[in-house]
Amino acid sequence: MDVRNLTGKTALVTGAASGIGKQSALAFGRRGADLVICDIDEAGLADTEKELRGIGRQVQSSRVDVADRDAMQAFAADIHQQIGSVDLLMNNAGVALGGRFLETSLEDWDWILGINLRGVIHGCHFFVPKMKEAGRGGHVVNVSSAAGYLPGSVLNAYVTTKYAVLGLSEALSTELAPHGIGVTALCPGIIDTPITRNARLRGALDTDEMRDQMVSQYGKRGYGPERVAENLLKAIQSNRTVAPISPEAWIGYGLKRLAPGLVRWLGARGERNALKNSGS
Numbered sequence: 254m255d256v257r258n259l260t261g262k263t264a265l266v267t268g269a270a271s272g273i274g275k276q277s278a279l280a281f282g283r284r285g286a287d288l289v290i291c292d293i294d295e296a297g298l299a300d301t302e303k304e305l306r307g308i309g310r311q312v313q314s315s316r317v318d319v320a321d322r323d324a325m326q327a328f329a330a331d332i333h334q335q336i337g338s339v340d341l342l343m344n345n346a347g348v349a350l351g352g353r354f355l356e357t358s359l360e361d362w363d364w365i366l367g368i369n370l371r372g373v374i375h376g377c378h379f380f381v382p383k384m385k386e387a388g389r390g391g392h393v394v395n396v397s398s399a400a401g402y403l404p405g406s407v408l409n410a411y412v413t414t415k416y417a418v419l420g421l422s423e424a425l426s427t428e429l430a431p432h433g434i435g436v437t438a439l440c441p442g443i444i445d446t447p448i449t450r451n452a453r454l455r456g457a458l459d460t461d462e463m464r465d466q467m468v469s470q471y472g473k474r475g476y477g478p479e480r481v482a483e484n485l486l487k488a489i490q491s492n493r494t495v496a497p498i499s500p501e502a503w504i505g506y507g508l509k510r511l512a513p514g515l516v517r518w519l520g521a522r523g524e525r526n527a528l529k530n531s532g533s
């Protein structure tokens with residue numbers, strides 16, 4: 254999809270109240286697109302809407318939980334009735350869960366699978382058919398992660414959802430290519446957003462010190478969501494199916510392809526060190 258000038262196009266972004274979703278909505282808006290945005294955080298959504306209107310864009314803003322199938326179906330019906338099919342669909346809403354498999358409850362699994370995986374499936378299921386029907390081509394961005402190809406043991410459930418989103422996107426890109434619809438799995442890296450503040454933490458990670466340490470590490474890394482949004486535009490322009498963004502995401506991607514044994518060895522070493530430090 255040519256994103257150099259999005260005037261006359263409509264972009265939909267889920268989870269647009271904060272972080273990568275908000276900055277991507279603004280980046281699409283600056284290129285001329287009108288926006289459909291949703292989130293469960295109404296105050297944040299109102300701020301994003303105000304900023305988009307400030308740059309002259311039309312905005313449809315709704316409180317929608319992407320994990321709620323009925324709500325997503327009603328949202329899609331409403332958008333299709335009011336403005337027709339969208340041109341750019343970004344399934345971005347997501348949450349994080351730090352914890353190993355043996356520390357993750359089934360309730361945690363339901364929560365993260367509902368948002369990170371079923372949320373993406375709902376977005377594609379309810380919006381892609383109309384994109385195809387409209388025959389104008391377009392683009393779908395599904396937000397995966399470097400954890401979509403690097404299996405960190407302390408992020409087991411998160412890794413599971415992000416691997417699944419990567420696989421879904423790769424398969425979908427083949428299916429939609431004949432219709433002129435590109436698909437990108439966005440794999441950002443370590444990005445300084447509120448996701449670390451809001452993540453569920455389990456096991457040894459579940460302490461105030463560990464959370465503060467994680468928030469501070471992401472802050473010190475200093476790679477902001479506005480840079481992700483700028484690089485996402487380049488990835489859509491060049492129709493990249495898998496789009497690592499920050500340098501560490503690229504390094505991980507290269508290592509996984511060229512030296513998967515090294516990636517497994519580093520993971521096992523990290524796990525041994527963590528066990529030693531916890532005295533288990």
Ligand SMILES: NC(=O)c1ccc[n+]([C@@H]2O[C@H](COP(=O)([O-])OP(=O)(O)OC[C@H]3O[C@@H](n4cnc5c(N)ncnc54)[C@H](O)[C@@H]3O)[C@@H](O)[C@H]2O)c1
Binds near residue numbers: 274293294
């Ligand atoms: N920050 C990072 O380092 C990083 C790295 C890789 C991937 N990601 C992914 O990027 C995406 C955006 O994350 P972010 O870092 O901008 O975090 P963020 O917390 O700033 O933004 C996530 C947004 O999703 C919304 N959301 C959460 N649950 C929702 C639901 N059920 N329905 C609708 N909206 C919901 C939140 O309210 C929030 O506004 C996520 O999918 C995340 O997994 C982030």
